Amino acid sequence: MSAEIKVPTMAEFAARGEMPDILFWVGCASSFDDRAKKITRSFAKILHHCRISFAVLGTEESCTGDPAKRAGNEFLYQMQALTNIQVLNGYGITRMVTACPHCFNILKNEYPELGGDAYSCTECGRCTDVCPANQTGKLLSPRKIMMDTRDRMEEVGKGIDKNGKDFKDEKTLLHNYILPEEIWACTTCQACVEACPVNIDPLHIIVQIRRYMVMEENTTTSELNMMFTKVENNGAPWQFSPSDRFNWADDLTVKKLPE
Numbered sequence: 717m718s719a720e721i722k723v724p725t726m727a728e729f730a731a732r733g734e735m736p737d738i739l740f741w742v743g744c745a746s747s748f749d750d751r752a753k754k755i756t757r758s759f760a761k762i763l764h765h766c767r768i769s770f771a772v773l774g775t776e777e778s779c780t781g782d783p784a785k786r787a788g789n790e791f792l793y794q795m796q797a798l799t800n801i802q803v804l805n806g807y808g809i810t811r812m813v814t815a816c817p818h819c820f821n822i823l824k825n826e827y828p829e830l831g832g833d834a835y836s837c838t839e840c841g842r843c844t845d846v847c848p849a850n851q852t853g854k855l856l857s858p859r860k861i862m863m864d865t866r867d868r869m870e871e872v873g874k875g876i877d878k879n880g881k882d883f884k885d886e887k888t889l890l891h892n893y894i895l896p897e898e899i900w901a902c903t904t905c906q907a908c909v910e911a912c913p914v915n916i917d918p919l920h921i922i923v924q925i926r927r928y929m930v931m932e933e934n935t936t937t938s939e940l941n942m943m944f945t946k947v948e949n950n951g952a953p954w955q956f957s958p959s960d961r962f963n964w965a966d967d968l969t970v971k972k973l974p975e
């Protein structure tokens with residue numbers, strides 16, 4: 717007869733004021749599908765036999781939102797993801813494993829895009845120190861972008877906890893926390909990404925907000941609208957004819973293809 721294995725929850729660890737070494741993220745199929753549940757039990761046994769200190773979220777775990785995202789419902793995905801990020805950050809989770817490939821992909825590759833990174837920010841300010849926009853007196857500070865994102869996530873998370881998933885407070889990350897002037901000051905040089913000691917990518921948040929401004933608000937500058945039109949019409953951001961594209965080789969002696 718196999719020995720009984722205790723699978724502790726994060727709540728139990730937290731009640732004792734302790735932290736496990738890792739969180740085992742189980743996933744939906746692994747929680748509910750009879751065949752996949754065998755994998756979950758086997759994985760828990762492996763962790764137990766390797767004497768790894770682990771815990772699960774238990775009933776606090778909810779769908780990552782992966783099926784909704786793959787089916788085109790970005791809104792539902794983001795609702796799920798933001799709720800999960802809040803739970804994970806509430807426990808201060810820094811290491812996670814999962815036996816589900818879908819959960820692995822979305823937790824590792826797509827959750828950070830939603831500002832999950834903001835909770836890892838140490839507020840060291842190295843990103844702002846190297847930012848050329850900041851150094852030349854522009855309003856932009858990538859450190860502030862991370863702080864603002866975290867503060868807004870906290871605010872929304874608390875609102876959802878209190879009022880349910882339809883919570884709205886008439887505020888937005890853009891405008892109430894981050895101004896368009898900050899967003900458009902970025903040169904997209906990536907210096908902040910290079911400088912961050914914990915591999916955070918503040919530029920990703922900036923570009924996502926720009927995408928929202930262009931695609932949803934249509935609040936770009938006239939210069940940018942001109943650039944978009946030229947790319948569409950001429951295939952270049954400047955007012956040149958597509959037929960002039962190879963003119964740069966005119967003074968060279970090399971043959972142009974297909975001559």
Ligand code: SF4
Nearest residue numbers: 847902903905906908
């Ligand atoms: S990518 Fe933008 S925010 Fe980051 S350092 Fe460059 S200008 Fe600053």
Ligand code: SF4
Nearest residue numbers: 837838840841843912
């Ligand atoms: S360098 Fe990274 S950790 Fe430091 S403030 Fe910027 S984003 Fe945060």
